[in-house]
Amino acid sequence: MYQWKRKENASHMDEVTQEGVTWLSFPALQDSGMVKHAFSTRMGGVSEGPFATMNFSFTRGDSPEAVRENYRRMAKALGVDLERMVLTWQTHTTNVRVVQEEDLGKGIVKDRDYRDVDGLITNIPGVTLVTFFADCVPLYFLDRKNRVIALSHSGWRGTVCRMGKVTIEQMGCAFGTVPSDVIACIGPSICQDCYEVGEEVISEFAGEFDKRFHDRLFYKKENGKYQLDLWEANRIVLSEAGIPKENISVTDICTHCNPELLFSHRVSADRRGNLCAFLSLIDPRGNI
Numbered sequence: 363m364y365q366w367k368r369k370e371n372a373s374h375m376d377e378v379t380q381e382g383v384t385w386l387s388f389p390a391l392q393d394s395g396m397v398k399h400a401f402s403t404r405m406g407g408v409s410e411g412p413f414a415t416m417n418f419s420f421t422r423g424d425s426p427e428a429v430r431e432n433y434r435r436m437a438k439a440l441g442v443d444l445e446r447m448v449l450t451w452q453t454h455t456t457n458v459r460v461v462q463e464e465d466l467g468k469g470i471v472k473d474r475d476y477r478d479v480d481g482l483i484t485n486i487p488g489v490t491l492v493t494f495f496a497d498c499v500p501l502y503f504l505d506r507k508n509r510v511i512a513l514s515h516s517g518w519r520g521t522v523c524r525m526g527k528v529t530i531e532q533m534g535c536a537f538g539t540v541p542s543d544v545i546a547c548i549g550p551s552i553c554q555d556c557y558e559v560g561e562e563v564i565s566e567f568a569g570e571f572d573k574r575f576h577d578r579l580f581y582k583k584e585n586g587k588y589q590l591d592l593w594e595a596n597r598i599v600l601s602e603a604g605i606p607k608e609n610i611s612v613t614d615i616c617t618h619c620n621p622e623l624l625f626s627h628r629v630s631a632d633r634r635g636n637l638c639a640f641l642s643l644i645d646p647r648g649n650i
Contacts, residue, residue, distance in 0.1 A: 364384070390547060405623065513641045
């Protein structure tokens with residue numbers, strides 16, 4: 363077991379190691395028995411240097427062969443099909459794509475014919491949705507009634523534009539999802555203690571979120587900068603979208619606080635790899 367720096371008053375995430383690969387998981391999703399999921403760590407891959415060892419990005423300068431091997435290792439450890447993974451093409455939008463059969467393998471074994479996609483939704487068992495992170499917020503969704511899953515990337519831009527709400531609405535449009543049936547998890551990302559931002563960012567949040575939440579979301583420091591809480595902001599977004607409080611889990615793991623175990627853009631800037639969130643719907647017939 364690794365020595366994680368954890369936050370108090372948050373949902374404890376479990377450390378899981380299989381086939382030499384270590385990831386983090388949410389008990390709320392694991393206990394559902396309906397999905398396989400993970401938030402990757404830096405442990406268990408073959409990448410070297412600033413990408414060591416489990417980097418999932420093909421675009422940051424790492425060896426493509428090493429990245430492919432990392433995906434193979436994660437797929438084997440998680441018990442999912444590598445060729446049924448589907449990757450986002452993230453550009454800090456609130457665009458969400460409904461994944462179809464023809465999308466299987468895009469980003470892994472065939473090219474993506476889309477871009478500007480920061481969220482993915484599917485109801486197809488055995489499809490593994492994949493999103494990328496290095497301080498931004500991963501959002502996991504499971505509609506237990508309709509057997510629908512979604513993964514979204516929510517940095518500060520996505521958060522202030524309510525990516526969580528947009529994802530839930532798109533789940534509803536595509537598959538009839540009702541927020542009260544959803545389990546939602548706010549994954550490892552940068553915590554408020556580590557996330558210093560300027561007036562231009564805070565003005566966006568102050569304009570979008572009700573004043574009664576401002577003291578919970580940010581505070582000003584003597585240097586004129588602010589500390590912003592993306593975890594709380596996303597919790598508010600999900601709650602206002604209709605997900606019951608008891609169905610929302612908030613991570614206790616900060617990427618910036620754990621740079622030896624997780625990639626953090628604020629720690630390493632561009633000389634780093636990418637972490638990934640993985641989410642796959644289990645086939646109730648026992649096939650995946």
